[in-house]
Amino acid sequence: MWCAGPGAYWDTRMHKFLRRNFAGYAFLLPWLIGFFLLAIGPILASLYLSFTKYNVVRPPQWIGLDNYAYMFQMDQRFWKALQVTFQFVVISVPLKLIFALGVAMALDKGIRAIGWYRALFYLPSILGGSIAVAILWRQLFNYDGVINSVLRLFGGDGPYWLSDPRYSLWTLIVLAIWQFGSPMLIFLAGLRAIPQELYEAAEIDAAGPVRKFFAITVPLLAPVIFFNLVLQMIEAFKSFSGAFIISGGTGAPLDSLLFFTVYLYNEAFAFLRMGYASALAWVLLLIIALFTAIAFWTSKYWVHYENERG
């Protein structure tokens, strides 16, 4: 019959293909649409826009590499934003992780009321991104605020935290450290996985707590430390609302709170320089990718996974 021709062959292949893949792609469909329209599409679009001058009102105008040239050669605020953001990341992430690990170690090994402590320590992480907390922080670091009142109790005289560019970044660093809850929970889970026998054996060999910490805890926890480091670093590069609220939306005083994200927001939505802001967005993406890559690349020197040791 005529249906034995090549058409029928393709029909059955098509049919088979559809039958095998239909359900998978049907369930994936919402994500696929989102992926193309809201993730990969916009990333490519912003790459294109980064080579243009675009103020929304008039169509984008191709200017080649001008945005990037201006950014690297002329734009003082770009360098300032980079410097502020790096300073924030480099100071806040290690302090937060050290704090998280310290508290996790104190909580480890069946302490009483662990559930309460865990909940209390995690609470700031859950509220930390809210505007309410950002507003609260502004008032805590006011010249007449709580922080300076406490300093006065000890005879010190606190600075103008919010208006003195030498100190303003510390308000946000403290805010970041305050939210040490989620790395702490991840450290706790990691600590539980370390076999107790190792510590007991070390004790019999008369190892002190410091020795035990560096010879057992740190090496065995390395994968968890690495995981937390990458996660918190990305988080710190992306942080926005705290700096936005505390600096009044502009990065003030003297651009000392000009986080990269705040600068980007202002370029795009206050000055409508969408092309230039897209170039900034791409630089941010590359920085985060670079740092993640560095973390992964260096990890082979200090992170050893259980099953690799043979």
Place this chain on the structure above:
Amino acid sequence: MSEATITPAMLSTAEVARAYREAKAKRAKRAGLLKHVFLIVTSLIMIYPLLWMLASSLKPDNQIFGDLGLWPREFQWQNYWAGWNALPVSFTRFFWNSTVVTVLSVIGNVISCSFAAYAFARLEFSGKTIWFALMMMTLMIPYHVVLIPQYLLFLNLGWVDTYLPLIVPRFLAGDAFFIFLMIQFFRQLPRELDEAAMIDGCSPFKIYWAIIMPLSLPAMATAAIFSFIWTWEDFLGPLVYLNNIEDYTVPLALRSFISSDGVSQYGPMFAMSILSILPILLFFIIFQRLIIRGIAMSGLK
């Protein structure tokens, strides 16, 4: 036997072991006490700012600053009333707006992310590995990078100043974190269930609905809770897309407190701040266990 006569050779192994155990128990007790002191002091410091905000929400403005105390000398309950009506539009409206956006976002997230997670965890289809890798890569992308083109897209669709840009992406599985969380959970469910159902002639849709969904309620709940908290607190999205004060969500409204010139409004401002975090606090108290397990499982924020 007096102590002087003991020589190392005379100590039996049992005695050495007992002495070791006693010394260890003593050390552990002292260390335990120190730990508790450390933990109690730390948790008080952690929680103090929040308690201070609560106290300040009930103080008259002139008693807020320079006062470290947590018990107001006089309770200024009208701060709450004043704050509720301090802006041109009342907070009834802002809370309603936030509720609409949040409820729809949570529904969208749970449905669309569980769909995607089911496909990745349980179904076979060509190209799965590539899609999965791409999905994991989107975890890293900062929202700021896609923000501008997304804004332009929604501007062209005429969606700016509506809630659509905040809600529709949630129905398109925009939050890869939740997909990842659910995949982790789905993979723990025994595959035999699917296979048995398949032999009984169930379609993948039926399996998802009748087997996976009911067994994954803890994962769904965890995703729903985080989705609730993050949407409720979201600031950048509403800041970009909502310009009319009647459309403001609670965080945007709070921000107007500090940008407006009404300087002597600290009490009412703190009162509204407290109310704005109240839903999150309640969720946290009720679902604490699920939240904490969710983080340990996936390393969420």
